Amino acid sequence: MPETSESAPPDRVGLLEGLHSTPARRYLADTPIPDDVLWEILDAAVRGPSGGNRQPWGWVVVTDADVKRRIAAFYKEGWDATYGVRRDELLDPARDPQVDTGLSASSYRATEHLADHLAEAPVFVVPVLLGAAGSQDKRLGASVxxxxxxxxxxxxxxxxxGVLTSFHLAHEAEVDExxxxPDDAATMGLVPLGYPARGRWAQPRRRPVDEVVHWGRWGDTRSRG
Known part of the structure; x- marks a missing residue:
């Protein structure tokens, strides 16, 4: 059974708890998300940081089944070309876990599931930046x-x-259409949203913080103690 909004009332999650336990969720049920919940989620999003408070963004909410199917087809094509062709390699139980292949086996299965079932997510949210079409500015994402x-x-x-993802970008022009x-706008990713169908809210596995934090200069690390 998918989780529903009744299982996690709004504002019950503490700030630090939420920061530590909001992993990517790729197994999403097709249960509709109420409009009032969507509005609250989007209203929180637009409170996010924006350089100079310029807010050069827009947020496209997609619920039309046909549009979702068309975008999902582009997404699946992008996934297949990037990782689908490597399925046997990445799911090989004998592969060396110390070799970075881009995805762990469990992450592969979750991402593959999303690629196969993307259109079933009840809502796509597409963050858009105005004036970003054709930009090569590597800092551009800071604005959204x-x-x-x-x-x-x-x-x-x-x-x-949900999860921020972007395999649809192989067909960016078609998605934009x-x-x-607007001609000067660019999508900055795709966020499918839905009530989770499996998995749990858990702390993602990460390298210890004292391994990746450098003090003053790269390579100068400290023990957290």
Whole structure:
């Protein structure tokens, strides 16, 4: 049974608890998300950081089944070309776990599931930046990705899961046309949202913080103690 908003009332999750336990959720049920919940999630997202408070963004909410199917087909094509062709390699139980292949076996299965079932997610949220078409500025995402994380954290408070992903971008022009974007705008990813169908809210596995934090200069590390 998928989790529902009743299992995690809004605002019950503490701030640090939410920050530590909001992993990517890729197994999503097709249970509809109420409009009032969506509005609350989006309202939290737009409170995210924006350089100079310029807010050069827009948020396209996609619920139309046909549009979702068309975007999902582009997404599946991108997934197949990038990782689908490596399925046997990445799921080989004999492969060396110390070799970084881009995805663990469990992550592969979850991401493959999303690629196969993306259209079933009840809502796609597409963050869009105006004036970003054709930009090569590597700092461009700073204008929106903090807000995207707030979207996911707000969704967490309502028991809704999601993930920021982008395999649809092999057909970016077609997606832009489907969404009716202005000529100068660019999608900055795709966030499918839904009540989780499996898995749990848990702390993602990460390297210890004292291994990745450098003090003053790269390579100068300290024990957390």
């Amino acid at each position: 990705y903090g807000a995207v994380q707030q979207l996911l954290l707000a969704a967490r408070a309502y028991g809704v899961g 489907l969404l009716g974007l």
